[in-house]
Amino acid sequence: MRVSLFVTCLGDRFFAEAAADAVRLLRSLNVEVDFPENQTCCGQPAWNSGHVPQAREMAAHTAEVFADADYVVLPSGSCAAMLRHAYPRLLESPAVAERSYELGEFLVDVLEVTELGRGLEGRRLAYHHGCHALRELGVEEQPLRLLESAGATVVPWEMDQECCGFGGLFSVKAPEVSVAMADRKLDTLPDVQTVVSADGGCLLHMDGRARRRGKRVRFQSLASALWEARNGGA
C-alpha cells in the first residue's frame, strides 16, 4: 500500500519530528510513504475566516498535488476535516476529499490496526480531541484505542472534548477569550505528564499558554506518541 503524506503547514514548521515519526510509523507497517514536494497549505485559514476565493485556490492546488494519491494521510485532524468537508463545497471534482484521513483514523479505519506495540507501558496521559477531528470526521475512539492498546492509561479528563480556544484566526482575533478557554483546559487537566492530540494548532496554543503560566506539562503530537507505541519509546 502507498500513501501520500500531507505534512500541513504546522506539521512542516513546528512538528517536523512528529511528521517524521508518522513516516517511520507508516513504514514500519509496510506502507510506502510518498511526500509530494509541491504540497503547501490546505487553505483552512482562509476558509475558516470567510476568504473563500483564496481557500478555493489553495484547495485546487492541493487537489492537483494529490491527484494521483491512493490515500492522503495527514497528521492533523482539522486539515483532514478541511479536505473531507470543505473541499466538496469548493471544488468541482473533490475526489481527494474521500481519500483523505487523519493519521490515527487511517491506522484504525483503513489499515485496521488494533495494536501497534507496547511502547507506552506505564505512561499516564490525557487526550485532547480536536473539534474538527471529533465533530467533522467523527474520530473519537480510534486514537484512544491505539494509545491504550500500547499500554498507556488515558486518564479521564472532563474537558477532553471541549474546545481549547485555538480556532485558527480566532486565537488572535479574540486572544483574551481564546486564552481563557485554554485556562479551562489546563485548570481541569488530571495529573498527567503528557497531553496528546492529533491537532498541532491546539497543541501550540495549549503549550504556549502552559509555558506562559509556568505549568509543566508536555504536549505531544499523536504521531509521535504512536511511534513511541510502536517503537518502545526508544
Place this chain on the structure above:
Amino acid sequence: MEVHSRDYRARARRIITETPEVREAVNNATRTFVDHRREAFADCDENALSGWAEGVKSHALTHLADYLEEAEARLVERGAHVHWAETASDVHQIFEGIVREHGVRRVVKAKSMLSEELGLNPFLESCGAEVFETDLGEYIIQLLGESPSHIVGPAIHKSLDDTRVIFHERLGTPRDASPETLAKAARGLLREAFLTAELGVSGGNFLVAETGSIALIENEGNIRLSTSVPRIHVALVGIEKVLPKWADLSTFLQVTAKSATGQPVGCFVSIIQGPGGSTGGEPDGPEELHVVLVDNGRTRVLADPEVWEALRCVRCGACLNICPVYRQTGGHAYGYVYSGPIGAVLGPGLVGLEEMLPLPFASSACGACAEVCPVRIPIPDLLHVWRQRAVERGLTSDVERSVLGLLTAAATRSRVFGWAGKMAGFFPEWIVRRLPLLQEWSIGRETPRADGPTFRELWDEGIE
C-alpha cells in the same frame, strides 16, 4: 435596544480580567444546564425528536403567511385584538395607544426576550408607566440596571451575594439574607404589583395556528399572574413562533424545556386563546387581549436563502450553554440581546452585519452548538456565511486580508512556500512578537519554537 457588538473584544476582555466571578458564575450555571439537558434526553430518541422538530418548524416558516393569518382569524373570533408590527417603533406606537387609552400607570412583565429586542421597558417608562419585571432573575437585573446575559437565565452571571447586596440596598432585606428570605421579599413586592397593574405584558413561546393559542413556558408562576390578573394583556409574539397544529405543541413544549433546563416540561404552561369571558375562549382572564405579531427584521431573514434556518430557533439557550466561548464571558460581552452562537447568526440578519461585527468571528468554530440544537440549526455553517459576507463587503481588517493574500500567493507557488517555512525559523522571538497577528498571539501565550529543521529538510536528508 441598543447594539454594542462592535466592542465585543474590549467587553470580553473586561469581563475576563476584571470580573472573574462573572466567568465563574456563568461557567457553573451553563455546566449545570448542560448536565441536566443530557439527563433529560437520556430516555428518548433525541435525534428523532430534533429531526421532527426541524421539519415542523421549517414547514411553518415556508408557509408562514398562511399560518399567521389562520392564527389571527382564530384569535379575532374570540375577541382578541391582533396587531401586525413591522418595526420596533410600530410596537411602541401600539403600546402608546394602549397606555393612553387605559391610563396605564403600572405594567407587570413576564420574561420576554422579544421585549428586550424591542427596547420596550425604556419606552413604557418614557410614557410615564412604572414597569415591573416579574421573573425573579429579570427582576434582579432590572434592579441592577442590567440587561439579560442569557436567553433563559437572565441573571446567571450574578452570584447569590450580588442579589443579597442589591436587595439589601433596595428592599431592605438583611445583608446576609437566605435565598428564601430574598425570594419572599421579591414575592411580597411583586404580588402588590400584580394586583395593582393595569397592564400585563408577555412574550409567547409558541403560537398555534390551528387553534389561535399562545403557549407560555415558565417555572415561577409569574407569567400566569402577569397574563391573567391585570385588565389588559399584551402578548408580543415573533412571527417565527408559529406552529401549524395543536398536535405539534406538546412535543415542542417538551423539547424546549428539555433543551433549556433539562426539565421534562416547564413547571407552568399557560395557553391563552382569547380574553376573559370570550365565547369558546377563556372563562376568565383579562378584559382585553392584544396579540402583537412582530417582524422586526424576521421577514428579511426568511427571504435570505442562506440564513433563514436561524428562524427555527425556539430560544432554549442550549447553544449558549454548550458554547466554550460564551462560557468565558456570559452574554454581556456580545452587546446584543441574543448572545452566544444563535445571536451571532440571528443578529446580522435582524439588525445588519456591520452593526454585528465581529460577532460571527467570535467563535472558535468548534461545532458543539450544532450538536445540541433541538431544531438542527446549522449554526457553524451560518456563522461561516456571515464571515464570508463580511469579507466580500470589505468589513474585515486589512492586516488579515494581506496575511491571507500572502499565504495564498505562497501556497500556490510551492517553492516560495517551502522557503517561507524555513525562513520563519530565522526570525528572533523579539521580532516575531511584534508581527501583526503574532502580537495578539503573545497575549497570554509563549510563541512556538520554530528554530529546528522543517519536515521538508528532514525528508530531503532521509528519514530513518
